[in-house]
Amino acid sequence: MTNSKILQHAAEVWSGRREPTSLLEAAPTEAEEVADGILMVPGFGHAFALRHAHGAVLFDTGAALFADRLHEQVTAWDAGPVTHAVYSHGHVDHVGGLGRFDAEADAQGLPRPVAVAHENVLARFERYARTQGYNTVINRRQFRIPDLVWPAEFRQPDVTFADTHTLEVGGLRLGLTHHRGETDDHVVGWLPEQRILFPGDLYLGVAPNAGNPQKAQRYPVDWAAALRWMATLDAELMLGSHGVPVVGAAHVREALENTARYLETLVEQTMACLNDGATLAQTLHRVRVPQDLAALHYLQPLYDEPEFVVRNVWRQFAGWYDGNPAHLKPATDEELATELADLSGGAQVLADRALELARAGSHRLACHLAQLAGDATPDDAAVHTARAEVYALRAAQERGTMSTGIFGWAEAESRGILAGTDAMTEIASAAQGHH
Template identity: 85%
Template sequence: MTTTTSILQQAAEMWAARREPASLAEPTLDRAEEVAYGVLMVPGFGHAFAIRHEDGLVLFDTGAALFAKRLHEQVTAWHTGPVTHAVYSHGHIDHVGGLRRFDADADAHGRARPVAIAHENVLKRFRRYAETQGYNTVINRRQFRSPGLIWPAEFREPDVTVADTHVIKVGGLRLELTHHRGETDDHLVGWLPEQRILFPGDLFLGVAPNAGNPQKVQRYPVDWAAALRWMASLDAELMLGSHGVPVVGADHVRQALENTARYLETIVDQTIACLNDGATLVETLHRVRVPDDLAGLHYLQPLYDEPEFVVRNVWRQFAGWYDGNPAHLKPATDQQLATELAALSGGAQVLADRALELAREGSHRLACHLAQLAGDAAPDDTAVHTVRAEVYSLRTAQERSTMSTGIYSWAEAESRGVVAGTDTMSELASTAPEH
C-alpha cells in the first residue's frame, strides 16, 4: 500500500479537508493510474479497474460505452497481457459498456474472449432495459439533462452468472465476489484478501447513497446497510469504489462504511416508525431527518440522491403505493383538478402570480404546487408558462442533487418550450451540460 499517485493524493486531501466532491464522477483526472501494486484505476463517470495477474488481467467494472475506447487504450498501455475475466459489479450501463473492444482484441489474436461474470439478475435487468427502452431514454434524459441520450437495448451479456458467491482464481490471483442487494438487486462486491483491497461497486459512492432515485426501480436500503456493515467487517486497507475517490486506510474505510450504514438505518427506522404511527407519506417525508453528525460528513452529501427520496423507497418497499391521502386513491386528472382550482381562485394567472411571489420569498415547495396547477389549467397560455418556467428555475437554483435539478430543470424547459413554441428537447439542448 505504499504506492503514491495523484488519485490517492487527491483522496487523502479530500478526506483531511472533509471536502465534499464536486460531482459523482470525481476524481476528474482523465488518465489511468496504478493505485496499488498491480491495480490500475481508470477514472470515468463509472470507474473501471484492471487487476494484474500472472496470465493477464481481470477487469472489475468496464465503464460506459461512451468511454470504451479510452478504457481500452489506457489498460493496454499499462499492460499488454490479455483480459481473462471481467466482472460487472451490477448491470447499470456505466459499468457494463467497455468490454467489446477487449473481445475484438481476443478475436484478432485467436484467443478466448474475456469471461464476463455478473450476478444472475443482470440478465433480467438487460431484458427489462430492452423492453422499456423508451421509458429509460426519457427518464435518463431528464435525470442527466442530456437530450441526445439514447438508452441502449443491446448489451454484452455475462458468460458466467453468480447467485451468492464466486471466486476467480487465475494466475496466482484470488478475487472473491459476494452478492448483496442495495442500489440494485444484482450487485457483486469484489475483495482481494491478500492485498485487503475492497471493490464495493456502487455500494459506496462518496456521496449520499443512491437509495431513493425518484424515476428508477426499487432500491433496498435495509439490505444495503447490512452489506455496508459486512464490508466494514473485512477490515480493508483500501476501498476502490466505482464512483468518487478511493478511501485509504483501514480506519477511514471502516468509518465510511459504518457511517453510511447508519445513514440508511436511521432513515429506515424513522420511516417505519411513522408507518406504525399511521402517518401519511407526506407527513413522513416532513418528519424524517438525518442526524447532524451524519448530515455533515463530506462523503454523505446529497449531491446525487436525497434522504426524502430514500424515505419514499422505504415506503414503497414496506407499505405499497397508497400514500395515506384518500383523494389520491382514485384521483381526478391533474388537468381537471387544476381547472377547478383555477376557476375557484380567479384563473390560472392568479395561481401563477401567487406561485412566483412564494418562490421569490423562498417558499419553493408551495410555489411549485401552484405553478404546476396553473400550467395544468392553462397548458397553452404563454403568460402562465413564463411564470411556471421562472418558478422552476428558482427551484432548480436552490437544489443540490442530480435527481432534483434534472426534474425541475426539465419542468422549466417544458414551459419555456410552450412560450417559444418549441419542445422540451430543443429547449434543454440549448442549456444542457455535456455527459
C-alpha cells in the same frame, strides 16, 4: 502508492482540504496504478484492472461512451489479454466497456474476456430492452443529456452466480459476494491478500443512491447490512466505482459504518411513522438525517437525497398508496388544475402567487401552484413564463443531480412551450449557451 495523484486527491477530499463536488469526483482523470498491480481508470463509472500472471481482470467496465479510452489505458498499462471482467451490477455505466476487448480477441483468434455477474443481471438487461423508451426519457431528464439513447442490447455475462463466487486466475484470487442495495444484482469484490475492497456502487462518496425517484426499487435495509459486512473485512483500501478511493483501515471502516447508520436511521424513522399511521407526506416532513451524519463530506446529498430514500422504504414496506384517500382514485391533473384555477379566479392568479412564493423562498408550495397553473392552461404564455421562473428558482437552490435534472426539465418544458419547441431542444439550447 504514495505518488498516485488519484490517491493524493482522495486524501485531500477526506481531510476536507478539497470539497467533493459530485458523484463523479475522481480527478485527475488519467488512469493510474493505485496499488501494486491495480489500475484505476476514472470515468462516468470507474473501471479497475487487476493484473495476474496471464493478463488482467476488469472489475467494472465503464460506460460504452468511454470504451475506447478504457481499452487504450488498460492495454498501455499491461499488454496481456483481459481474461475476465466482473460487473458489479448491470447499470449501463458499468457494463459498456468490453466491445474493443471482444473485437481484439476475435481478430487474434483468442477467447473473449469471460464476463462474470450476478444472475439477476440477466433479468435487468431484459427489462432494459423492454423499457428502452422509458429509460431514454428519464435518463435524458435526470442527466440533462438531450441526445442520450438508451441501449437495447448488452454484453451478456458468460458466468453468473447466486450468492458467492471466487475468481481464481494466474495467482489472483478475487472473492465476489452478492448483496442487494442500490440494485438487486450487486456484487462486492474482495482481494483478501492485499485487503482491497471493491464495493461497486454500495459506497459512492456521497449520500447513497437509495431513493432515485425515476428508477426501480432500491433496498436500503439490505444495503445497510452489506455496508456492515464490508466493514468487518478490515480493508486497507476501498476502490468504489464512483467517487474517490478511501485509504486506510480506520477511514474505510468509518465510511462504511457511518453510511450504514445513515440508511438505518432513515429506515427506522420511516418505519416508526408507518407504524404510527402517518401518511407519506407527513412522513417525508418528519424524517431527518442526524446532524453528525449530515455534516460528513461523504454523505452529502449531491446525487440522491434523504426524502427519496424515505419514499423507497415506504414503497418497499407499504406499497404505493400514500395515505391520502383522494389519491387512491384521482382525477386527472388537468381536471383538478382547471377546477382550482376556476375557484381561485384563473390560472394567472395561481401563477402569480407561485412566483411570489418562489421569490420569497417557499419553493415547495410555489411548485404546486405553478404546476396547477400550467396544467390548467397548457398553452398560456404568461402562465408558462411564470412556471419556467418558478422551476428555475427551484433548480438553482437544489444540490442533488436528480432534483436539479427534474426541476430543470420542468423549466425547459415551459420555455419550450413559449418557443414552440420541446423540452429537450430547450435543454440543448441552454447547454450550448453555457458553453
